Amino acid sequence: MDKLFMVSYGEMALKGANKKYFEDILARNIKSKIRNCKIEKLSGKFLLNINTDLLDQDIINTLREIFGISRIARVFKTDLNLESIKNKTKEILNSLEFKSFKVEAKRPNKKFPYTSPEINKIIGEYILQNIDGIKVDVHNPDLIINVEVRDMAYIYTHFEKGAGGLPYGTSGxxxxxxxxxxxxxxxxxxxxxxxxxxxxxxxxxxxxxxxxxxxxxxxxxxxxxxxxxxxxxxxxxxxxxxxxxxxxxxxxxxxxxxxxxxxxxxxxxxxxxxxxxxxxxxxxxxxxxxxxxxxxxxxxxxxxxxxxxxxxxxxxxxxxxxxxxxxxxxxxxxxxxxxxxxxxxxxxxxxxxxxxxxxxxxxxxxxxxxxxxxxxxxxxxxx
Amino acid sequence: MEIYLDNSATTRVRNEIINDIVMVITENYGNPSSLHHKGFKAEKILNYSREMIARLLKCSPEEIYFTSGGTESNNLAIRGYLKANRRKGNHIITTAIEHPSVSNTFLDLKKDGYNVDILPVNPMGYVNIDDIKRIITEETALISIMMVNNEIGTIEPIKEISAIAKEKGVALHVDAVQGFGKLDFDVKEYGIDMLSLSGHKIYGLKGSGALYVGRDIKIAPILTGGGQERDIRSGTENMPGIIALGKAAELLFGKIDENARFMYELKKKLVDELKELDGWSINGPGLNEAAPHILNISFSGIRGEVLVHSLEEYGIYVSTGSACSSKHHSESPVLKALGLKPNAIQGAIRISFSIFNTEEEVVKAAEAIKKIVPELRKYTRR
CATH class of the missing domain: 3.40.50.620 (HUPs)
Structure with missing residues (x-):
């Protein structure tokens, strides 16, 4: 099945004109370690589409051995409308246990008619209405629901720290x-x-x-x-x-x-x-x-x-x-x-x-x- | 070319046995506990092997229990006997040159509260009979002593020890892993109550062994399970190992003296060939008194493990008791017990023979040693 992962690269994003060089080598390094992996470059991030039978954690562990990656998240994708985002979010949350949450939306795609605070409010309210016994906590929530509005909507709740550093082979x-x-x-x-x-x-x-x-x-x-x-x-x-x-x-x-x-x-x-x-x-x-x-x-x-x-x-x-x-x-x-x-x-x-x-x-x-x-x-x- | 002279570590499986092993894993693969024909066939193979071992030991097949090898046999004998005979006393005796499967078992039992005596040995590796007489008491439950020492080849006076043990009603366990199939003896005549043996030292497979337990001796199992081996050793029988052990024993029957002479001659040849070289000496009881297949030599001014690795370059395989390391002192406890100086211990190698070795191999090995040792002597720690 296809699985999506979002990997962020920390330091590399600062490399100015050489950024593409670092990105290309990081992409090469990821592809050499993970089979059937398609990489889409987003700003400051890669979206990996991996066709695999492996467990999420096994893929994350492999990604954690790749220098240059600062954060790794398993993400889910859905159509770019509020109904789809609500449904997908609820589906993801069904398998998780938490008492408090907040929604953190980002909207690189400015064509989407709702602003980030509006998305936070709409999705937050929907979750409160549909899942019992939880509350919103903007300061110290058990769970942060990240919603990124791009060509599609990408939703994730957890991320792990990557190895950091710079991609292997970029420094001689x-x-x-x-x-x-x-x-x-x-x-x-x-x-x-x-x-x-x-x-x-x-x-x-x-x-x-x-x-x-x-x-x-x-x-x-x-x-x-x-x-x-x-x-x-x-x-x-x-x-x-x-x-x-x-x-x-x-x-x-x-x-x-x-x-x-x-x-x-x-x-x-x-x-x-x-x-x-x-x-x-x-x-x-x-x-x-x-x-x-x-x-x-x-x-x-x-x-x-x-x-x-x-x-x-x-x-x-x-x-x-x-x-x-x-x-x-x-x-x-x-x-x-x-x-x-x-x-x-x-x-x-x-x-x-x-x-x-x-x-x-x-x-x-x-x-x-x-x-x-x-x-x-x-x-x-x-x- | 390969010259394998580390036969006390393990031996190559005899070609004559290989088909039997294959048969047991491809055709007669049944479980001896199964009711049907396949199980019955397997049980027959099991009994055949038991008979072959009994024939070599001159005991009854009912006195043989299959185990996973020397270590388990030693543990089963010592722990199993003490467990079944708690009232016999709290004092147990062994020697300073036992295999770790005996010495560490004794140390473990000491932690459990047993009163442990470890007999010293003389510079040849023999225990002193008078020491045993002196320390044996009403409280003594068990004596465990090896028949042939694996590093230096000393053959312990089992008959004399058993006489003392009999007199005092103390059980005698003998670790005969290096003696079984190499020396001709009668387990009853020797007065041995329990005896450990292993398959891979006599051209059988690793992971197979047996324990002889005399008919009058009671032992308790140390593994609980399905009650195989008449409730003494649970676990589905290791049939490839057992058929190999049985066949190996069959092939040695009637040949022990001849084989011993053959290996002794090889050893003597090696020693003769080395006479041109100076600065070496045989550890243990010497050429003639030691078991025919074991030769332990210290070379002055070298490190045994460097000689081992140098001989490797010639395709010659021997062994040593210590390892090259400044941090981890791993001197052989056996050589230490003989009272050897640290230099002699560090410079020791063991050469051990099998019936597959040839005079030509031995001559080549001696030539290599004569070439390597003077070269290595140039490099000692300064």
Whole structure:
């Protein structure tokens, strides 16, 4: 059967001349997630006509995963005359329980002969006469009956909050380093919410980690891809030989620093290859001993692109809260870590010295290591 | 090529059994409780499997109850016995190296108020008979001990323990999941009152097992329902699992010693091949005394799970007790109970054999180990 939904886009409506661009991408994203969906653009809103057997709530839940949508309402349509509006309204209200209500009419179609206050009054009176035991309450009603007068009349009583943000794919592309832990999925999601297309990159060091740690990242990417358009392209970078080379050539305390720098270099290569414009990390100041401004300075300094760290100022508890909401938390806490303890020195340096880092890296065949690692990289399309 | 050397975790189903399993799900799919011919056919299959298991244990078919596997058999034996024999006392005894389905059941019973004694083991994994003599009292209701330890292959002195138990009127439950079909024994001669076994360790299906309960022993069900398995284990019988278990037992009959020799030779070959490598030692009772199919080795200076994953790259599958993680310490309680140092525990792997393995496979596995271990030794936590 055909079902109608009204989705509002909040922030996008402010985008001036670019509004059509944002609207088109939002429409594309909706159509990719919901089959048999016809979209009519209204001002500041889309009217979705979906031919479906799914439950309303299932459709709403899917719409809630689409960035750029601020509000979602199941709407009913009827002919543009007062009798039809009255009948339809009563039909909708029959299945609802409420003690008080008010009618809120809007009239974008000025050809309709009644003004909004007039519609409020006429429909309100009709409901009062036809349903027992209810009253009007304009300040704090149980139920708001929205009537929108357009080419037809659209009636709805409930709406749900959407994901907000901007449509996925409207703000360019960035590579996101995904470890499998709690922070990096959240930082990816936060940037996705700003409309950025994400290319997740994972550094894999089998046999020092297991297939299950790779599966973890795959599963996280799968959750994130629900918020994307048309799935995601995951890079699983073969990192074992780099880990070994660092271990063989670098002082213990600098292993992590040099490892992070290698990750940044590889990420930069992937950014170029993918014609992307930045690197996203889940770094958070002070969460572990090695996440200091000094550390971030020596890793940041060699990225050829801006590095975005959306969770940098967040408390762990707040990050966990988001990860639970988006559905990555339970995956992130599986006990398979992305880095074997063999490569985690007992005392990592907390304030790495830039000159020392450069000196240490003389001993590494950096370009060769990176080329080899990229040549053994696996690309997985997750949808 | 695939070399599967993790047969204590589970085994591949024997080819000879597969048609029987298919028959039970396509043709003889009846419910043994049904009155009609299809039910009667299924009941015959059930009884056939029961006989085959009884023949291997040297007991009567009426003493065999089908379950969903080792864990359920252990729970049913321990909880079911205590439930039916409340007056026998409040004291129960087990060992420090039991499978979690026994050790966690004991911990649970401790919460319920049972007085639990957990026997230590020596560095070879054996319990001390004198310890049992010392702690057994009038209040002791049950001793539960495994026949063969799943990680290190120690074969516990069941006969001696049963003699003490008999003398004191204490029931003896034996978890023989790793012993059934691998060692030749007579359940009556050993004086075992209850014995757990599992199908998927002897080339049958996962989700199938049985509990032997001696004729004089009373147990109560832990599941209530339709009263199958003479009111001891309700639930429609898992016929594919049961026929596989019966057939697997039939195929092992008369072959146990021969198979044991075969697996022992493979194990010995592996150990011989590894002699060129230094810095490793066998955990548990050693090459000759352990069960023929289990070999537990600690390699110095490596992490067992990294070796497991490295061997994977060669298509070789073995296992370990610990996992690579700085946050979650998951050292094997069995290896801990032997008194091994943390490094030896972290560096341990278990290699377990089946009758499908070949000498060629074992040689290849040894070669891979000899190649990998020195390489991995370069990378230890600093």
């Amino acid at each position: 592309k960035a590579v996101s380093l995904l470890s499998g832990g709690i922070d990096s999925p959240v930082s990816s999601w936060m940037m996705m919410k700003r409309g950025i297309e994400i290319i997740p990159v994972h550094f894999y060091s089998f046999p020092f980690t297991s297939e299950r740690s790779k599966q973890k990242v795959l599963d996280i990417t799968n959750v994130l891809s629900k918020y994307s358009y048309n799935g995601m392209k995951l890079y699983v970078v073969f990192f074992t030989d780099i880990q070994k080379a660092i271990y063989d050539n670098c002082p213990d305390s600098y292993i992590i620093t040099i490892m992070r720098r290698m990750m940044m270099r590889i990420a930069s290569k992937i950014v170029k290859k993918e014609k992307a414009l930045g690197i996203i990390t889940g770094e958070n100041v002070g969460q572990v001993a090695s996440q200091t401004l000094e550390s971030i300075f020596v890793t940041n300094s060699l990225a050829d692109f801006p590095v975005y760290r959306p969770v940098i100022g967040m408390d762990k508890q707040d990050i966990i809260k988001v990860s639970k909401e988006i559905g990555t938390y339970e995956i992130s806490i599986r006990p398979y870590e992305d880095c074997c303890t063999v490569f985690v020195p007992k005392h990592p340096v907390t304030k790495p010295n830039y000159e020392k880092v450069i000196e240490i890296e003389y001993g590494l065949e950096i370009e060769k290591l990176i080329e080899e690692s990229l040549s053994r990289t696996e690309i997985i399309y997750v949808k």
